[in-house]
Each structure stands twice: as structure tokens, then as C-alpha cells.
Amino acid sequence: MPAHGLTPILLCLLHVSIILSPATSHPHLSECRLIQRTALCNDAKLSYVPSGLPRNIEELQLNYNHIQTLQGDSLFRYPSLTSLSLACNSLEKLESNTFQDLSLLKSLNLANNNLHIGYPETSQALKKLPGLKVLDLSENKLDDEMAATLLQNLTSLEYLNLSGNLLQRLDETSFRDLNKLKDLNLQRNIIFEIDDAFGSNPNLQRLNLAYNDLPCLTDFHMTQLVVLNASHNFIDWFISRQDLNDTFQIETLDLSDNKLLFFPFLPSHSHLRNLYLSHNSLRFYENLADNAKFPNSTTTVEFYNLRRYAGNVTVDLWDDGLHGDVSSLEILDLRGNQVEYFPHGFIQKMPVLSRLRMCDNCLESLNLTSEQFSGSLYELDISNNRLNQVVADEGTLTVLGNLTYFNLSLNDLEWLPSRLFASLTSLRSVDLSYNNIDICLSEEAEISTDPVSDCVDWRNVVSLWQLYLKGCNLKLIPSSAFAGLSLTHLELSDNPGLVLQSIQCLSRTLQHLGLGNTHIQDFDFSHFKHLKFLNISKNSLAHLSHSLLNLDLKVLDLRDNRLSTIPPGLANALAPNLQIVFLTGNPFNCCQTEWFRTFESNTIKMVGLSDIECEDPFEMQKLQHLELSVCFNEGGESIFWYILLFVSICLSFFGISVVALLTFKPKMLKQSIKKRCLKSTSY
Numbered sequence: 027m028p029a030h031g032l033t034p035i036l037l038c039l040l041h042v043s044i045i046l047s048p049a050t051s052h053p054h055l056s057e058c059r060l061i062q063r064t065a066l067c068n069d070a071k072l073s074y075v076p077s078g079l080p081r082n083i084e085e086l087q088l089n090y091n092h093i094q095t096l097q098g099d100s101l102f103r104y105p106s107l108t109s110l111s112l113a114c115n116s117l118e119k120l121e122s123n124t125f126q127d128l129s130l131l132k133s134l135n136l137a138n139n140n141l142h143i144g145y146p147e148t149s150q151a152l153k154k155l156p157g158l159k160v161l162d163l164s165e166n167k168l169d170d171e172m173a174a175t176l177l178q179n180l181t182s183l184e185y186l187n188l189s190g191n192l193l194q195r196l197d198e199t200s201f202r203d204l205n206k207l208k209d210l211n212l213q214r215n216i217i218f219e220i221d222d223a224f225g226s227n228p229n230l231q232r233l234n235l236a237y238n239d240l241p242c243l244t245d246f247h248m249t250q251l252v253v254l255n256a257s258h259n260f261i262d263w264f265i266s267r268q269d270l271n272d273t274f275q276i277e278t279l280d281l282s283d284n285k286l287l288f289f290p291f292l293p294s295h296s297h298l299r300n301l302y303l304s305h306n307s308l309r310f311y312e313n314l315a316d317n318a319k320f321p322n323s324t325t326t327v328e329f330y331n332l333r334r335y336a337g338n339v340t341v342d343l344w345d346d347g348l349h350g351d352v353s354s355l356e357i358l359d360l361r362g363n364q365v366e367y368f369p370h371g372f373i374q375k376m377p378v379l380s381r382l383r384m385c386d387n388c389l390e391s392l393n394l395t396s397e398q399f400s401g402s403l404y405e406l407d408i409s410n411n412r413l414n415q416v417v418a419d420e421g422t423l424t425v426l427g428n429l430t431y432f433n434l435s436l437n438d439l440e441w442l443p444s445r446l447f448a449s450l451t452s453l454r455s456v457d458l459s460y461n462n463i464d465i466c467l468s469e470e471a472e473i474s475t476d477p478v479s480d481c482v483d484w485r486n487v488v489s490l491w492q493l494y495l496k497g498c499n500l501k502l503i504p505s506s507a508f509a510g511l512s513l514t515h516l517e518l519s520d521n522p523g524l525v526l527q528s529i530q531c532l533s534r535t536l537q538h539l540g541l542g543n544t545h546i547q548d549f550d551f552s553h554f555k556h557l558k559f560l561n562i563s564k565n566s567l568a569h570l571s572h573s574l575l576n577l578d579l580k581v582l583d584l585r586d587n588r589l590s591t592i593p594p595g596l597a598n599a600l601a602p603n604l605q606i607v608f609l610t611g612n613p614f615n616c617c618q619t620e621w622f623r624t625f626e627s628n629t630i631k632m633v634g635l636s637d638i639e640c641e642d643p644f645e646m647q648k649l650q651h652l653e654l655s656v657c658f659n660e661g662g663e664s665i666f667w668y669i670l671l672f673v674s675i676c677l678s679f680f681g682i683s684v685v686a687l688l689t690f691k692p693k694m695l696k697q698s699i700k701k702r703c704l705k706s707t708s709y
Contacts, residue, residue, distance in 0.1 A: 063106075067091070075100040085109040089135075092116065095144075096151075098123040111135035113162070119144025120151040133160040137187070141176070142167040149175045157182055164211070165190040170200065179203050187211040189234070196223035205229070213237050213255070224248060235259065236280075246293075249273070255280040257302070264290035266350065273297070281306070282359065292350025299354055304361035304383070312369040352376050356402075362386040373397040385409040385433070394418040394426070405431040409457065413437035416446065423449035435459040435494065441478045448486035458482070459496035459517070465507050485509050496520045496540065508532055519543055519561060541565070542583065552576045563587065563608065570596060578603045586611035590618065597621035601628040608633045614640035616647055 057070035058079065065083045067076060069090040074097075079086070084106050093112065098121040101107065108130050117139035125131060134155070141148055141163065152158070161183055163176065168191040177186070183204050193215040200223045201207060209232040210224075217238040224230055231252040240259040246266040248254075252275050256264075261284040266274070274296035281290060286306035292298065352358075355376045365387040373379070379400045389411040395418055399406075403426055413434065423443075429450050439461040447453060466481035484493065484507060492515035493508075500518065505527040508516075512535045518524060519542035526549065529536075533553040541549070543564035551557065552573040560577070563585040570589070575596060582604060589612040601624050609632055614622075619640065625632060632638065638649045 077103060079104065082106050087111045088115065089113045090115070094118050096120040096124050098126070100124070102127050104128075105130070107131050109133040112139070113137040115139055117141065120148045122147050122150035123154070124151045125154045128155065129157060131155055132157060134158060135160075135162040136166070137162045138165040140167065142169070142172055145172045145176055149178060152176060153179050155180070159183060160185045162187040163191070164188060167192055169193065170195055174200055177201065177204060181205060183207055185209045189213045189215070191215050193217050195219045195221070197221045198223065198225055202226045208232065210234070231275075249275060249293075251276055253278045257282040257284070259283075260285050262287055266291055266293045268294055271295070278302075289349060292352065294351055296351045297354050298350075298352065300357045301352070301355055302357075302359045303363065304359045306363055308360065308363040309365050309388075310367065310369050310372075313367075349375065353378075355379055357381045357383075359383045360387065361407075364388055366390065368397060373399055376400060378402050380428075381405040383407045384411065387411050389413055392416045395422045398422075399426060401425050401428060403429050405429075407431070407433040408437070409433045410436040413439055415439070416442055418443050418446060420445070420449065427451050429453060431455045433457040434461065435496075437461055439463055441480055442482065444477060444479045445486075447482060447484070447490075450487075451489060453487060453489050455492035455494075455515075456487075456490060457494040458498060459494050459520075461498060463498055465495075465500065465503060467504055468506050484511065487511065491515065492538075493517070500524055503527060503529065506531075514538065516540070519563075549573075563611075572596070575599045580604065581606045583608040584612065585609065588613060590615040592621035594620045594624070597624040601625060601630065604628070604630050606631045606633060610634045610637045612638075614638070614649060616640040616642040616649075616652055619649065619652065622649055622652075 057072060058065050058067040058076060060066075060080070060083075063080075063083050064085040064087070065076075065079050066087050068087050072088065072091040073093055075086075075088065075093070081103060083104055086104065086107055086109070089111055090113075093115045095118060096112070101110075101124060105127050107128055110128075110131060110133070113135050114137070117136065118141070134152075145168070152161075158180060159182055161180065163173070164187045168176070168188070170193055173188055173191065173193060177183075177200075181203055184206055186201075186204065186207060186209070189211045190213075193212065194217060196212075196217060196219070198221070201210070204227055207227045207230050210227075210230060211234045213234045213236040215238055217235065217240060220235075220240070220243075224233070228250060230248070230250065233248075233251060233254050235254070235256045237258045240256065240261055242261055242263040242265075243256060244263060244265040246264065247270060249270065249272045254276060255278075257280045261281060264281055264286065268291070270293070272295070274293040276293065276296050276298050278300040279290070279292075279298060280300075280302040282302045282304040284306050286303065286308045289308060289310065290301075290303070292301075349372070352375050356378055358376065358379060358381070361383050362385075365384065366389065373382075374397070377400050380402045381404060382399075383405070385407050386409075389408060390413065392408055392413055392415070394416065399422075406429060414437070416434070416439065423446065427450070430452050432447075432450070432453060432455070435457040436459065439458075440463070442463060447456060462480075464481040466479065466483040468483075468485070484490070488510060490511055491513060493513055494515070494517040496517050497520040500521040501523060502525045503518070508529060509531050511532065513532050514535055515538040516529070516532065516536060517538070517540035518526075519540040522543055522545050524541075524544040524546065526541075526544075526546065530553050533555070535556065536554055537556055538559040539554065539557060540561040542561040546562065546565055547567070549571065550573050551560070551571060552575075554577065557577050558579060559581040560574075560579055561583040563583045565587055567584075567587040567589060570584075570592060577600075579600060580603060582600065585608045591614060597620065604625070607625065607630055635650050636648065639646050640649045640652065641647075
């Protein structure tokens with residue numbers, strides 16, 4: 027989208043800082059800044075258009091001011107204007123002759139105003155702009171009729187932004203005069219029906235319908251459209267015209283975050299490259315065609331009222347033709363659906379597929395051999411499914427020579443093909459987290475001839491940079507486990523009781539190390555000079571290793587340990603380079619907080635700062651609002667202990683006095699007791 031398509035929300039949040047320029051020759055320039063032929067008068071509390079600007083300015087920005095009405099004579103002094111921006115002004119109307127002499131104006135931004143109030147007169151003003159190409163009317167509380175009125179006769183318009191209004195129903199009159207329109211933004215309205223609304227826009231290439239209330243998109247026949255974003259609606263069917271022999275120009279189709287139950291019925295001929303279907307309820311139903319397994323199931327669905335069709339249409343739910351032309355598809359995003367399997371030959375129809383995102387589905391097996399993935403495959407994400415097996419032969423793995431990112435985390439894998447990763451020569455990142463896959467001992471890997479294995483020999487995956495093995499129930503990392511590798515990221519967190527024999531072979535390259543919740547205590551980090559991220563959270567650490575002094579860490583995670591303080595020397599060594607630190611869940615001592623002041627003075631971001639607590643002798647306190655009234659500033663020891671010592675001495679002295687009194691003068695004590703406690707009676 028061009029720069030002038032900046033959404034009004036961004037436009038109104040990003041306030042421009044105005045540098046006041048002295049001007050002796052132009053008395054009204056104190057509110058504006060001039061850059062060549064551009065006048066920046068943003069956020070200047072103006073209620074009018076400045077009159078003292080140079081006559082030859084070509085761009086005028088008046089955003090974030092208080093202009094309610096644009097007077098008819100306010101712009102006649104600037105006939106060279108090609109761009110005018112009045113966003114965020116509470117603007118109610120433009121007088122009909124406002125643009126009388128502005129024949130060169132190409133771009134007009136009226137976003138985030140109140141044009142619903144005076145839209146009839148504003149419409150008359152816009153009609154006097156024969157060359158207008160860019161118009162932003164977003165966030166103006168416009169309904170269907172108001173928008174149609176404002177857009178009358180704007181035959182030169184190429185870009186139109188109507189996002190954030192109150193449009194509900196579009197028909198053939200909505201954009202009737204916009205026959206040169208190329209880019210239309212209708213997101214964040216309440217559109218629930220589109221009735222042949224774009225028949226008069228043969229040049230429309232980009233259409234944004236996101237965040238509306240559309241229930242379906244049927245009879246899709248916009249062959250010229252290149253990008254269609256219909257995400258975040260309530261679409262349960264997408265059906266394109268199957269009887270058209272024309273090739274659709276569509277390259278990107280975004281139907282994510284809808285209610286799709288079926289794979290969309292795509293055009294029979296297209297150039298579709300990017301298909302986004304994440305977060306629907308989509309699945310495949312090919313197995314329902316097996317009458318032996320499902321004797322009572324229906325195999326067809328009938329569609330009614332498809333307008334352009336002569337009659338009702340009955341189709342086979344698993345007809346391969348319904349998938350349409352996916353031969354150009356490069357990205358297929360099916361995250362967050364209910365896919366249990368791929369129909370036979372489905373993946374094979376995508377010979378140039380480079381990215382397949384399948385996380386958060388219901389796949390139970392992955393057969394790389396039978397699916398015949400493209401040799402162009404670059405990214406494969408099958409995380410968070412129900413995988414219990416992966417099947418692949420040597421020939422298949424050779425074809426997948428371009429696979430770089432492979433995510434199998436959060437599955438039920440216990441066995442893998444023995445040379446699965448070693449045969450993928452371009453592999454850079456592997457995530458096996460939360461599976462029961464171990465690391466092979468070197469002796470086991472050398473003598474094993476089994477086609478499948480419950481462990482992986484990582485020594486042979488020489489191209490690997492990033493390895494994630496969180497929560498794999500690992501107990502031992504053999505000393506030679508990563509020999510010959512150049513890992514930059516190694517994640518071993520959530521493997522409680524893990525024994526790290528040695529990973530010093532990674533000291534030259536390792537930048538990210540995760541050892542959270544491994545119960546690790548004494549580990550020498552001094553060799554890892556290039557380490558930037560370190561996670562040692564949830565390890566019950568009472569003290570930090572002095573080997574951290576030698577590191578130039580950017581991010582350090584110390585959450586949920588038993589730290590009472592961070593030694594001042596260590597804090598001073600970490601502070602110059604440290605950018606982010608996680609500290610919550612530690613019982614810090616309120617009287618040993620020099621480290622906290624060191625981190626504060628170095629503007630280090632302490633994540634969850636309001637939740638970091640410390641203990642003083644009386645209660646838990648928020649470290650952010652700590653008062654050191656009970657502590658000595660210098661020594662860091664609590665004055666409470668001195669008070670306690672003084673009270674103890676006093677009590678001891680009193681006790682000694684009582685004992686001495688009882689020992690040396692018992693008679694005096696008896697007489698005192700008699701005098702005070704014994705009284706005479708009447709008997």
C-alpha cells in the first residue's frame with residue numbers, strides 16, 4: 027500500500043513534533059515548519075488555514091488541529107497544492123467552493139473527522155477535484171448513503187480509504203463512478219452484504235474487507251483482483267465462479283480468522299501464490315466417500331441462490347476440482363484448523379510450495395514420501411498436532427534439500443527415521459520440544475542399523491544453527507552430543523534433572539542458551555564469550571555463578587529462583603550491556619538492593635517490575651516502591667537487628683538484676699510481698 031494509505035489510527039497516534047521556525051517576512055509562519063515546498067502545520071492548535079505561507083507550496087499538512095469548517099476562500103492562496111492533509115481535526119464540512127482553484131490537487135486526507143455531519147456540502151466540494159487520485163475518508167462515521175454521496179463523479183480516483191466507518195451494505199451504486207479505482211480499503215466497518223458492488227471497477231487490484239460481518243463470499247468473479255483480504259469476518263463459504271475460463275490474477279487471498287468448514291473453492295485458473303486460511307474450522311472430508319466405513323454419509327452438497335448460476339448447484343465435497351488451481355501456490359497457512367489428513371495428491375498439486383504452516387491441527391501422521399512435497403519447500407511447521415510417527419525414505423529426504431526450518435514440537439513422537447535430520451542438507455532450525463525423543467550416545471549411533479530410532483544423533487547435522495529440545499525428558503547430554511556443530515541457539519529448558527557433561531564445543535558460536543527448569547546449579551559460563559541470551563530460571567538458585575562476569579549478555583532470565591541479592595560486582599559487570607532482565611519470583615533482601623539501583627541507572631528493562639518483591643523484617647515490599655528506612659544505606663544491614671540486640675541486652679540486664687535481688691536480699695523481698703499483698707482480716 028502506498029505511503030498515503032497510512033491508517034488514521036496510526037496517523038492520529040504518531041504526533042509529529044513541530045520545530046518552530048522564526049519568520050520575519052511571514053507573520054503567520056510561527057505555527058508551521060517549511061521543508062522546501064512542504065508546509066508542516068501539525069498539532070499547532072489552529073482553527074483556520076494559515077494565510078502567510080509561500081504561494082508555491084505543493085504539500086500542506088494540517089493534522090491534529092481544531093479546524094471544524096474548511097472555508098471556501100481558505101486555500102485560494104495556494105494554487106500549486108498537490109497534497110492536502112487534514113486528519114484528526116473534528117472537521118464537519120468543506121464549503122462547496124473550497125477547491126475551486128485547486129486543479130492540481132492529487133491527494134486529500136480527511137481521516138478521523140466528523141464529515142457525517144455536513145457530507146452533502148462536502149460532496150459538492152469534492153466534485154471540483156477532477157484530478158484527485160488519493161482520498162482518505164476513514165473514521166468519519168459515514169454510512170452507506172453518505173459514502174455514496176461523497177464519491178459521486180470522482181472518476182479519477184485510484185486509492186480510496188473508507189475504513190473505520192459505518193458501512194453495512196454495498197451494491198452496484200456504491201462505487202459506480204470510480205472506474206479507475208485500483209486500491210480500496212473497507213476494513214473495520216460492519217458490512218454484512220456485498221451485492222455486485224465492484225462491477226464498475228474493472229481496474230481494482232487490491233481490496234481490503236477485513237474486520238467486517240460478511241457471512242460468505244460466493245460467486246467470486248473478480249478476475250482482475252490481485253490481493254483480497256477478507257480476514258476476521260464470519261465467512262463459512264468461499265466459492266469462485268467455476269465456469270469462467272479466464273485466468274484470475276489473484277496472487278494473495280487472506281481468509282484467516284473466519285468460520286470456514288471447507289477448503290475454499292478456488293478459481294480453476296489463477297496465479298495464486300499466498301493463501302492464508304489460519305484460525306478457521308477447516309478440515310477435509312475425503313474419507314467420507316468410503317461407503318464401507320461411512321454407509322450413511324452424504325457425499326454431495328447443494329448450493330442455492332448463487333445469482334449468476336442458472337439454477338442450484340450440486341457438487342462433490344471431495345472433488346479435486348474444487349480445490350482449484352494451486353499450482354502457483356508458495357505459501358499455504360492452515361494454522362489453527364481441524365485438519366486430520368491431506369487428501370490424496372493434495373500436496374502434490376503444489377509443485378512450488380515453499381512454506382507450509384500446519385501448527386495447531388489434528389494430524390496423526392506425516393508421510394513425507396507419499397505426500398511428495400515440493401523440492402522448493404523451505405519451511406515446514408507441523409507443531410502442536412497429534413503426530414505419533416514421521417515416515418520418510420532416503421529418496422524423499424534428498425528431494426527436500428531446501429528445507430531450512432522444521433518444527434515438530436508439541437506432538438506425541440517417540441520414534442523418528444534414523445537419518446531424518448542428517449539427510450536434510452540445508453537445515454538451519456529444528457524444534458523437537460515436548461516430544462519423547464532422546465539424544466543418542468555416540469556408541470549407539472555408530473552401531474545402530476534400525477530404520478527408526480528413539481533418539482537423534484545431532485553430530486551429523488552440520489548445517490544446523492538453532493536447536494530447540496525443551497521438555498523432552500532429557501536426562502543426559504553426552505560430552506560429544508554437539509561435536510562439529512556451529513549452533514547459535516540451544517534450548518534445553520524444562521528438562522528437570524538434566525546432566526550436562528559438556529557443551530564447550532559450542533563456545534565459539536553459541537548466542538542463546540536455555541537452561542530454565544533443569545535443576546542446574548554449578549555451571550561454568552566463562553567459555554561462552556558470545557552468549558547474548560541466557561535463561562536459568564526455575565532452578566532454585568541461591569547464588570549466581572561468578573563465571574557470568576565474563577559475559578556480555580543482552581537478555582538474562584532469573585525468574586523463580588531463591589536469590590536474595592545480586593552481588594554488586596556482578597551487577598556492575600552485567601549492567602553496561604544488559605538490555606532486558608527477568609527477576610520476578612525471587613525472595614530478594616530489601617536491605618541488599620544495590621544491584622537494583624545499578625540496573626535502574628543503566629535503564630535496563632526489568633520485565634514485570636511492579637511484581638518484583640523483596641523481604642524486610644516486617645513484611646514483603648514492592649521493590650519498585652521500596653523505602654530504605656529500616657536499612658543502613660552503607661552497610662546494607664537492617665537497623666532492626668540493632669534494635670533487637672538492644673532489647674535483648676535490656677531484658678538480660680533486668681533478668682540479672684532480679685536474680686541478684688533474690689539471691690542477696692531475700693528478706694527484703696519477703697517483707698515487700700507481705701506489705702503489698704497481705705492485709706489484716708476481721709477475724
